[in-house]
Amino acid sequence: MIDITARCADFVAGAGDGLLNVFVPHATAGVAVLETGAGSDEDLLRALAQLLPPAGPGGEGWVHAHGSPGHGRDHVLPALVAPTTSVPVVGGRLALGTWQSVCLVDTNVDNAERQVRLSLLTG
Template sequence: MESLELNVHTGAVERVVDLTSRCEQFLADVGAGDGLLHVFVPHATAGVAVIETGAGSDDDLLAALRDVLPPSGPAGRGWRHRHGSPGHGRDHVLPGLVPPYATLPVLGGRLVLGTWQSVVLVDTNVDNPDRRVRLSFLAG
Protein backbone atom coordinates (compact mmCIF):
# COMPACT_ATOMS: atom_id res chain seq x y z
CA MET A 1 0.00 0.00 0.00
CA GLU A 2 1.20 3.50 -0.82
CA SER A 3 0.22 6.37 1.48
CA LEU A 4 0.71 10.12 1.74
CA GLU A 5 -0.48 12.74 4.18
CA LEU A 6 -1.54 16.09 2.70
CA ASN A 7 -1.66 19.33 4.64
CA VAL A 8 -4.65 21.45 3.66
CA HIS A 9 -5.11 25.02 4.87
CA THR A 10 -8.83 25.74 5.12
CA GLY A 11 -8.62 29.07 6.94
CA ALA A 12 -11.12 30.63 9.32
CA VAL A 13 -14.27 30.16 7.21
CA GLU A 14 -16.42 27.15 6.29
CA ARG A 15 -14.98 25.64 3.14
CA VAL A 16 -15.26 22.91 0.59
CA VAL A 17 -11.77 22.23 -0.79
CA ASP A 18 -11.37 20.31 -4.05
CA LEU A 19 -8.75 17.57 -3.57
CA THR A 20 -9.20 15.87 -6.94
CA SER A 21 -6.01 17.12 -8.58
CA ARG A 22 -3.96 16.26 -5.49
CA CYS A 23 -5.46 12.76 -5.50
CA GLU A 24 -4.63 12.37 -9.20
CA GLN A 25 -1.08 13.63 -8.63
CA PHE A 26 -0.59 11.14 -5.79
CA LEU A 27 -1.75 8.28 -8.04
CA ALA A 28 0.66 9.39 -10.77
CA ASP A 29 3.54 9.74 -8.28
CA VAL A 30 3.09 6.20 -6.93
CA GLY A 31 2.65 4.69 -10.40
CA ALA A 32 -0.82 3.42 -9.58
CA GLY A 33 -2.50 0.85 -11.78
CA ASP A 34 -5.86 -0.67 -10.86
CA GLY A 35 -6.99 -0.54 -7.25
CA LEU A 36 -8.65 1.65 -4.66
CA LEU A 37 -7.88 5.13 -3.39
CA HIS A 38 -8.92 5.72 0.19
CA VAL A 39 -9.18 9.36 1.30
CA PHE A 40 -9.35 9.86 5.08
CA VAL A 41 -9.52 12.96 7.28
CA PRO A 42 -8.25 12.17 10.80
CA HIS A 43 -10.27 14.95 12.40
CA ALA A 44 -13.48 14.81 14.45
CA THR A 45 -14.84 17.91 12.72
CA ALA A 46 -14.36 17.42 8.96
CA GLY A 47 -15.55 15.12 6.21
CA VAL A 48 -14.90 13.93 2.67
CA ALA A 49 -17.51 14.05 -0.08
CA VAL A 50 -17.78 13.35 -3.81
CA ILE A 51 -19.76 16.21 -5.37
CA GLU A 52 -19.81 18.63 -8.27
CA THR A 53 -17.77 21.77 -7.63
CA GLY A 54 -17.53 25.16 -9.28
CA ALA A 55 -21.19 25.44 -10.27
CA GLY A 56 -22.48 26.39 -6.83
CA SER A 57 -22.93 22.88 -5.41
CA ASP A 58 -20.10 23.39 -2.92
CA ASP A 59 -21.78 26.53 -1.55
CA ASP A 60 -25.15 24.76 -1.61
CA LEU A 61 -23.67 21.93 0.46
CA LEU A 62 -22.43 24.37 3.10
CA ALA A 63 -25.83 26.11 3.14
CA ALA A 64 -27.64 22.78 3.52
CA LEU A 65 -25.32 21.81 6.37
CA ARG A 66 -26.12 25.13 8.11
CA ASP A 67 -29.83 24.28 7.74
CA VAL A 68 -29.45 20.72 9.02
CA LEU A 69 -26.82 21.58 11.64
CA PRO A 70 -27.62 25.17 12.67
CA PRO A 71 -25.03 26.96 14.82
CA SER A 72 -27.76 27.54 17.42
CA GLY A 73 -28.21 23.77 17.83
CA PRO A 74 -31.24 21.52 17.37
CA ALA A 75 -34.44 23.55 17.72
CA GLY A 76 -32.32 26.50 18.91
CA ARG A 77 -31.48 24.73 22.19
CA GLY A 78 -27.73 24.88 21.71
CA TRP A 79 -25.26 22.04 21.35
CA ARG A 80 -24.22 19.89 24.30
CA HIS A 81 -20.64 19.88 23.00
CA ARG A 82 -19.81 23.52 23.73
CA HIS A 83 -16.07 24.17 23.69
CA GLY A 84 -14.65 26.39 20.96
CA SER A 85 -16.43 29.16 19.12
CA PRO A 86 -20.24 29.47 19.30
CA GLY A 87 -21.90 26.66 17.38
CA HIS A 88 -18.77 24.47 17.37
CA GLY A 89 -20.78 21.49 18.61
CA ARG A 90 -22.29 21.18 15.13
CA ASP A 91 -18.80 20.58 13.73
CA HIS A 92 -18.55 17.42 15.84
CA VAL A 93 -21.84 16.14 14.39
CA LEU A 94 -20.77 16.84 10.77
CA PRO A 95 -18.92 13.50 10.27
CA GLY A 96 -22.21 11.70 11.00
CA LEU A 97 -23.58 13.27 7.80
CA VAL A 98 -20.42 13.80 5.76
CA PRO A 99 -18.15 10.86 6.66
CA PRO A 100 -14.43 11.41 7.24
CA TYR A 101 -13.53 9.08 4.37
CA ALA A 102 -14.24 8.00 0.80
CA THR A 103 -13.00 4.96 -1.09
CA LEU A 104 -12.81 5.37 -4.84
CA PRO A 105 -12.01 3.02 -7.73
CA VAL A 106 -8.82 3.53 -9.72
CA LEU A 107 -8.40 2.00 -13.18
CA GLY A 108 -5.21 2.34 -15.17
CA GLY A 109 -3.87 4.81 -12.61
CA ARG A 110 -6.84 7.17 -12.97
CA LEU A 111 -9.67 7.93 -10.57
CA VAL A 112 -13.00 6.62 -11.81
CA LEU A 113 -15.29 9.60 -11.27
CA GLY A 114 -18.41 10.78 -13.04
CA THR A 115 -18.18 13.70 -15.44
CA TRP A 116 -18.91 16.35 -12.82
CA GLN A 117 -17.67 14.59 -9.68
CA SER A 118 -14.81 15.86 -7.53
CA VAL A 119 -13.29 14.63 -4.28
CA VAL A 120 -13.62 17.35 -1.64
CA LEU A 121 -12.75 18.09 1.96
CA VAL A 122 -15.73 19.55 3.84
CA ASP A 123 -14.65 21.73 6.77
CA THR A 124 -17.14 23.73 8.84
CA ASN A 125 -14.80 24.14 11.82
CA VAL A 126 -13.53 27.73 11.82
CA ASP A 127 -11.43 27.00 14.93
CA ASN A 128 -9.02 24.69 13.08
CA PRO A 129 -7.52 26.32 9.96
CA ASP A 130 -5.17 23.45 9.08
CA ARG A 131 -6.22 19.91 8.19
CA ARG A 132 -4.49 16.66 7.38
CA VAL A 133 -5.81 14.34 4.71
CA ARG A 134 -4.44 10.79 4.31
CA LEU A 135 -4.37 9.35 0.78
CA SER A 136 -3.82 5.59 0.56
CA PHE A 137 -3.64 3.54 -2.65
CA LEU A 138 -4.27 -0.18 -2.42
CA ALA A 139 -3.33 -2.00 -5.61
CA GLY A 140 -5.85 -4.51 -6.95
Protein backbone atom coordinates in the same frame (compact mmCIF):
# COMPACT_ATOMS: atom_id res chain seq x y z
CA MET B 1 -14.77 23.21 1.18
CA ILE B 2 -11.52 22.44 -0.62
CA ASP B 3 -11.29 20.49 -3.88
CA ILE B 4 -8.51 17.91 -3.43
CA THR B 5 -9.11 16.00 -6.67
CA ALA B 6 -5.80 17.06 -8.25
CA ARG B 7 -3.85 15.92 -5.18
CA CYS B 8 -5.65 12.57 -5.27
CA ALA B 9 -4.97 12.21 -9.00
CA ASP B 10 -1.27 12.95 -8.47
CA PHE B 11 -1.12 10.33 -5.72
CA VAL B 12 -2.48 7.53 -7.95
CA ALA B 13 -0.80 8.58 -11.22
CA GLY B 14 0.73 5.56 -12.91
CA ALA B 15 -0.27 3.17 -10.11
CA GLY B 16 -2.39 0.83 -12.24
CA ASP B 17 -5.75 -0.34 -10.90
CA GLY B 18 -6.95 -0.22 -7.34
CA LEU B 19 -8.95 1.64 -4.75
CA LEU B 20 -7.94 5.02 -3.33
CA ASN B 21 -8.94 5.64 0.27
CA VAL B 22 -9.24 9.28 1.32
CA PHE B 23 -9.38 9.90 5.07
CA VAL B 24 -9.37 13.05 7.19
CA PRO B 25 -8.26 12.38 10.80
CA HIS B 26 -10.24 15.23 12.33
CA ALA B 27 -13.38 15.27 14.49
CA THR B 28 -14.98 18.08 12.48
CA ALA B 29 -14.19 17.16 8.87
CA GLY B 30 -15.55 14.96 6.14
CA VAL B 31 -14.87 13.98 2.54
CA ALA B 32 -17.48 14.43 -0.18
CA VAL B 33 -17.58 13.40 -3.83
CA LEU B 34 -19.68 15.94 -5.70
CA GLU B 35 -19.80 18.41 -8.54
CA THR B 36 -17.96 21.67 -7.87
CA GLY B 37 -17.99 25.02 -9.61
CA ALA B 38 -21.65 24.94 -10.67
CA GLY B 39 -23.05 25.70 -7.23
CA SER B 40 -23.40 22.18 -5.79
CA ASP B 41 -20.54 22.82 -3.38
CA GLU B 42 -22.26 25.97 -2.12
CA ASP B 43 -25.56 24.10 -1.96
CA LEU B 44 -23.96 21.43 0.25
CA LEU B 45 -22.60 24.05 2.64
CA ARG B 46 -25.99 25.79 2.72
CA ALA B 47 -27.77 22.49 3.43
CA LEU B 48 -25.32 21.69 6.23
CA ALA B 49 -25.89 25.14 7.74
CA GLN B 50 -29.64 24.47 7.72
CA LEU B 51 -29.25 20.99 9.22
CA LEU B 52 -26.67 22.13 11.77
CA PRO B 53 -27.59 25.69 12.80
CA PRO B 54 -25.75 27.58 15.54
CA ALA B 55 -28.84 26.81 17.71
CA GLY B 56 -29.17 30.32 19.11
CA PRO B 57 -27.76 33.84 19.10
CA GLY B 58 -24.69 32.83 21.12
CA GLY B 59 -24.48 29.27 19.81
CA GLU B 60 -26.17 27.83 22.89
CA GLY B 61 -28.08 24.63 22.51
CA TRP B 62 -25.20 22.32 21.61
CA VAL B 63 -23.97 20.12 24.45
CA HIS B 64 -20.38 20.09 23.11
CA ALA B 65 -18.69 22.65 25.33
CA HIS B 66 -15.37 23.91 23.92
CA GLY B 67 -14.50 26.11 20.97
CA SER B 68 -16.29 29.03 19.37
CA PRO B 69 -20.06 29.46 19.81
CA GLY B 70 -21.96 26.79 17.91
CA HIS B 71 -18.84 24.63 17.57
CA GLY B 72 -20.78 21.56 18.69
CA ARG B 73 -22.41 21.44 15.27
CA ASP B 74 -18.96 21.02 13.67
CA HIS B 75 -18.52 17.80 15.60
CA VAL B 76 -21.80 16.43 14.23
CA LEU B 77 -20.77 17.09 10.60
CA PRO B 78 -18.78 13.82 10.16
CA ALA B 79 -21.95 11.85 10.91
CA LEU B 80 -23.47 13.45 7.79
CA VAL B 81 -20.35 13.83 5.62
CA ALA B 82 -18.18 10.81 6.42
CA PRO B 83 -14.48 11.37 7.19
CA THR B 84 -13.53 8.76 4.59
CA THR B 85 -14.39 7.76 1.06
CA SER B 86 -13.05 5.38 -1.55
CA VAL B 87 -12.54 6.11 -5.23
CA PRO B 88 -11.84 3.44 -7.88
CA VAL B 89 -8.57 3.80 -9.77
CA VAL B 90 -8.29 2.42 -13.30
CA GLY B 91 -5.02 2.57 -15.20
CA GLY B 92 -3.51 4.99 -12.69
CA ARG B 93 -6.39 7.45 -13.01
CA LEU B 94 -9.30 8.27 -10.72
CA ALA B 95 -12.49 6.66 -12.07
CA LEU B 96 -14.68 9.64 -11.18
CA GLY B 97 -17.67 10.72 -13.22
CA THR B 98 -17.33 13.67 -15.58
CA TRP B 99 -18.43 16.27 -13.02
CA GLN B 100 -17.30 14.58 -9.81
CA SER B 101 -14.61 16.01 -7.54
CA VAL B 102 -13.17 14.88 -4.21
CA CYS B 103 -13.58 17.61 -1.58
CA LEU B 104 -12.58 18.18 2.01
CA VAL B 105 -15.55 19.58 3.96
CA ASP B 106 -14.97 21.30 7.30
CA THR B 107 -17.11 24.03 8.85
CA ASN B 108 -14.83 24.42 11.89
CA VAL B 109 -13.45 27.96 12.03
CA ASP B 110 -11.36 27.17 15.13
CA ASN B 111 -8.69 25.23 13.21
CA ALA B 112 -7.61 26.18 9.69
CA GLU B 113 -5.07 23.35 9.25
CA ARG B 114 -6.20 19.92 8.12
CA GLN B 115 -4.48 16.71 7.06
CA VAL B 116 -5.72 14.34 4.41
CA ARG B 117 -4.40 10.79 4.41
CA LEU B 118 -4.35 8.98 1.09
CA SER B 119 -3.73 5.26 0.69
CA LEU B 120 -3.98 3.01 -2.36
CA LEU B 121 -4.94 -0.64 -2.36
CA THR B 122 -3.71 -1.97 -5.69
CA GLY B 123 -5.02 -4.94 -7.57
